[in-house]
């Protein structure tokens with residue numbers, strides 16, 4: 001069979017999927033056929049997660065049940081908290097999250113992935129518990145006790161409560177929830193593909209999500225939102241943005257939060273986030289960081305003209321989280337808290353017609369080399 005090697009598997013389909021679709025030329029992203037603009041305007045993260053996982057918008061009774069199930073399963077075992085306490089506090093929160101999720105699977109032994117009911121409860125637990133783990137880690141490393149979830153609070157409000165002991169402003173809760181919707185799913189990206197490869201071995205969903213978390217962490221994927229903030233803080237002021245961008249590009253450095261394998265126009269998620277950040281900064285006071293970001297976008301637009309490189313989802317999300325007082329190294333875990341619903345939707349889809357991933361390679365090495373004894377090398 002002839003094979004053309006495609007570096008990064010660019011353009012090579014890895015699955016047939018009906019979960020989400022990207023039109024990279026027109027800048028359209030749909031979850032189960034519904035445009036993200038519609039979902040951000042009318043839906044919530046939990047409702048969108050249901051849509052991704054089960055293929056349709058829930059009825060009021062289904063939404064009630066799903067919300068109740070997720071709310072009920074937010075707590076984490078004290079042993080998971082003890083595990084977090086044992087990790088070095090200067091370690092990266094993504095590493096702590098990955099370790100905790102892998103350990104989570106040991107507490108829920110129903111590992112038969114052919115059991116539909118078991119799979120439902122695994123999905124509920126993972127969607128419910130990731131925010132609790134992220135918040136617990138954040139508090140522990142600052143020397144504070146973790147705060148248990150509150151059942152009377154919605155998904156996003158509860159996360160802020162567990163993180164800070166205070167509720168967010170209503171506008172913050174809404175914006176944060178929209179951020180979660182926008183990060184929930186994005187076709188066959190690196191972390192989803194990683195999860196699918198693990199899923200195809202019929203590993204349990206905790207292992208699937210732990211694998212995806214590993215792939216999400218890298219700076220070319222989910223780690224970019226953290227890098228954007230580092231870059232903006234390095235630039236410092238709007239006045240320095242243009243020279244920084246020009247210098248970075250002249251050294252062939254990539255601008256973090258720019259570019260995308262699929263989008264050849266501005267990422268529609270970046271457009272929504274830009275509008276939200278505008279609202280946030282208007283109502284809660286401007287910051288030099290936001291002004292700097294606007295200037296970076298402007299300069300990059302001019303200097304990269306004709307290269308089809310525009311801001312992606314990671315460019316504005318970090319600026320929003322920073323304004324909300326969230327630590328920079330929690331940005332990628334926030335991405336993960338949202339993306340877990342997409343990973344699990346792909347996991348469930350993969351199980352329906354599973355085939356073990358076992359790609360080929362093009363061998364470029366030598367053959368028939370003699371073994372040279374150690375004494376003669």
Ligand code: CMC
Nearest residue numbers: 220221222224253254255256257258259260261312313314
């Ligand atoms: N800044 C400057 N130039 C860029 C950038 C950028 N951010 N992205 C791509 N380019 C240039 C690149 O230098 C190359 O130019 P040339 O053809 O002259 O050598 C050309 O565009 C193609 O780049 P590539 O890296 O081969 O393209 P890709 O499809 O592999 O890149 C990407 C996709 C996301 C890895 C890349 O755009 C990038 O590294 N961006 C910065 C990191 C980032 O923001 N990642 C988040 C992606 S979106 C959310 C997510 O998936 O998590």
